[in-house]
Amino acid sequence: MASKATPDNGSWMGSRLPRREDLRLVTGQGKYISDIVLPRMAHAVFVRSDYAHAKIVSIDTSAALALPGVISVTTGADIVDEMRSMPQPVLLPNLPAKYPTFYPLSVDKVKFHGAPVALVIARDKYTAEDAVELVEVEYEELPAVVDPNAALEPGAPLVNEDHPDNEIFSMTFTGGETQAEQDENDKAVEEIFNSADAVIKETFRVHRTGLTPMEPRGVLCDWSESDGLTAWITTQRPHIDRLALVDLLDIPAERVRVIAPRDQGGAFGIKAPFYRENVIIAHMARKLGQPVRWIESRYESLMNVGQERDQINTLEVAATKDGKLLALRNRGVADNGTGETGVYWGFLMPFLGAHEIPNTYTWDKADIKLRVAVTNKACLTPSRAFGHFPTRFAIERGIDIIAHKIGMEPADVRRKNLIPELPYTSVTGGYYDSGDFLKVWDNLMSHVDLANFREEQAKARESGRYIGIGFGTGVELSGMASEVLVPMENQPGYGAASIRLDPRGTVQIFGGDAPGGQGHETSVAQVVASAFGIKPEDTLTTTGDTATTPFGAGTIGARGASYFMSAVHNACVELKNKIVRILAHDLGISAQPDDFEFSNGEVVLRSDSSVKKTFREIVERIIMHPINMPDGEVGGLEATVFFEAAKPMICFNADLCIVDVNIDNGEFKITRWVSSEDVGNVINPLIVDGQMQGAIAQGLSNTMFEEFIYDDQGQQLTADFENYKIATAADLPNIDVTYAPTPCPHTPMGTRGIGEGRPSSVPGALCNAICDALKPFGIEITELPVRPNAIWKKIQEARS
């Protein structure tokens, strides 16, 4: 039902094929982690800390253990001798930082409101929940560190006592490797600022917010003495999680199998880290000799994960009077939370954020420094637009503020300074491989008559109506090359796919990544169907099972159409070449791979279309009847291929937003949103549209509504959807997604990975539009979220 009989324009590539996974997902047939039930399965519930920072004086588990149905109650003290502590090398980036040592359960003290203190396992979840209430924990409160600047002050209480201070990470991103080089660079930047026509300096604050997948986390572990550990984990990175479990629990590597369920209700980055909960559930399944499952509640989820952004960036921009950008200086401070999350440790997001500040513009010089502080809050976890949501907000606002200062149209300043030609290496060393930024920008501007808008705007102001237009741009990583991923996460970047042709003429695909709703099953089917000239429904894709899929780094950083699909494509090509060799041999002709066309279920000689075989016949012959083979050939049609691009790759986008602001109450309405995208060659436009719509919606929701709030004692006040407001359809504008693509020269199909970083240009575009509308008041928004009361207050201040 969900698939179309024929492709658009004769090819499945670029066809708006409805997503194959949607039928089961929208009819309740999806199989998520909580649908997996094993015999004798026990249920785990965590006792979590009520305090942000407190010593654990004692834990009395006797009443909980006495409750009928309770199997075990485990505390931090119980496990320190039973497993290795985090971090382990597989979970450590190749970056110097003050990594905290920690266990799955808090030992000696709790470091944030919601930290795991004990684990109750019972025969059913109700009993486990009841027993959690019976665990008596006595705490001795410690002063909570809740402000990142205060955390960095000498003498501040320590969050992680294994280190001398709260600065988990700091870095200078510009000038070179040595202090002397950096000092010289900083001096050169200072000279530019001293002599520039125009300079601006603003401090931009972006609150703690992130992504909240519909399905929270979950872990189900089963232990067998002969086969070891099988762990179902909601994860984007099953192969990485597997290695982490091997190292932490000291299980022989071949005896650990991690399965990311094929259906995961969204991930958006928050399922990329390796979490402490995985370790204790696996440990207890082994210890108890029975399956143990933990399903995260929404409350726990909002307490523990999906918290990102949270940066203060003090940005300075220098420009000439005619709008040429010269230099930028940025001092970032990020609020890391505890740092107790494997692979990312919180600071990896602000790290990339600082690296991405230069964005799509050319700069002569830059001076960019970052400090990251641990605090008594949940550790930052990756959320789509990994770390650069706050820095993009700063730079895109900064461009408008300097444009206001020199009296130029912000759109003109942008076009004047867009990187004109690629490849290009940014001032922070970021490599931009290919694309055409000006083409994307000009496409965006073709959807609006700016001169006409300015006239309308002036007229509207005369009648007391305030409308404004704002722009934002973003360059995003299209997949993560090993060159980027090895230093950053100590993980390989290549894409991996195995293709197995079936004697019945159908195809199985096995991918090492673990999607969370991006539509891989459909996109892969289109790639494979196009390659072999068969129908998309004659393929089936398996992902996420480390026992059956080749090693892959996971579904992260827009790796789908960049790395994974490229591996799929190349595996198909390898098998096609073998088919042609054997077919040519059978036909007694000599032929090159391109001499045959795979289409409509047939393999046809291009020079004589009467010479052909059905795809099924030739595949069956090679797999089932491997006799009379060419010299050196054996039967079978399976291939595992790894794909690594020659260079790190990017995609690019630009947004425009038009708003109508009510100056009497500060309310604003987005009346138009247009995006322009370079997404390379597109496999499925429907899926790409959806990615863009979703990413922009998430960016708007982060900008306007969502906010994790901690009080001055470190109490987290927003652990339900009444207090953590997410945009609904009614809150959002119609989003008009348009394209100006340039094929990527580094992927076999010219495709680019898209969508991951896409929300990052949104806050700048929206706030620029609001400030443009309110230009008569000279209002500059520097803080998110942007809400009517804050705008109203600024209008009042400007008026008085």
Place this chain on the structure above:
Amino acid sequence: MELVDEIRIKADRDTVFAALNDIDVLQRAIPGCEKLEAISPTEFSGVVVAKVGPMKARFAGSVTLSDVKAPESYTLVGAGKGGVAGFAKMRTLVSLVDEGDSTLMRYEVKADIGGKLAQLGGALITKTSKKLAGVFFSNFEAIVNGENEPSSE
């Protein structure tokens, strides 16, 4: 959370102050109080059941009286743990103004809450605290005036 209010009680100041130090009166007046025991003349421990929004929790805790200036004022410092619901800490300054036949009782409450309770939202917590304080003082008034059984909530 901060709460400031006052109530006029038809009794003289000495009577009101004595009642404020009478563990039996307090136990009867505190809404949901299951147990209240004196550890010393200025230290009590007890158990209170409170319902906040969707959550009903049994708080075990202690109350200490300090800055006792009979019959004008005292400060009441309480801390309670409500198990999985979280914890509450409060500091209440009670002062009595002599108005002859009646006494004006002023109270200023400063409360910190934590754990799951903290997430219920400030509005709900304030509303519940106001209600509980209101019930306490009306119970208290009824007891002091020798009226019958106070309401339980």
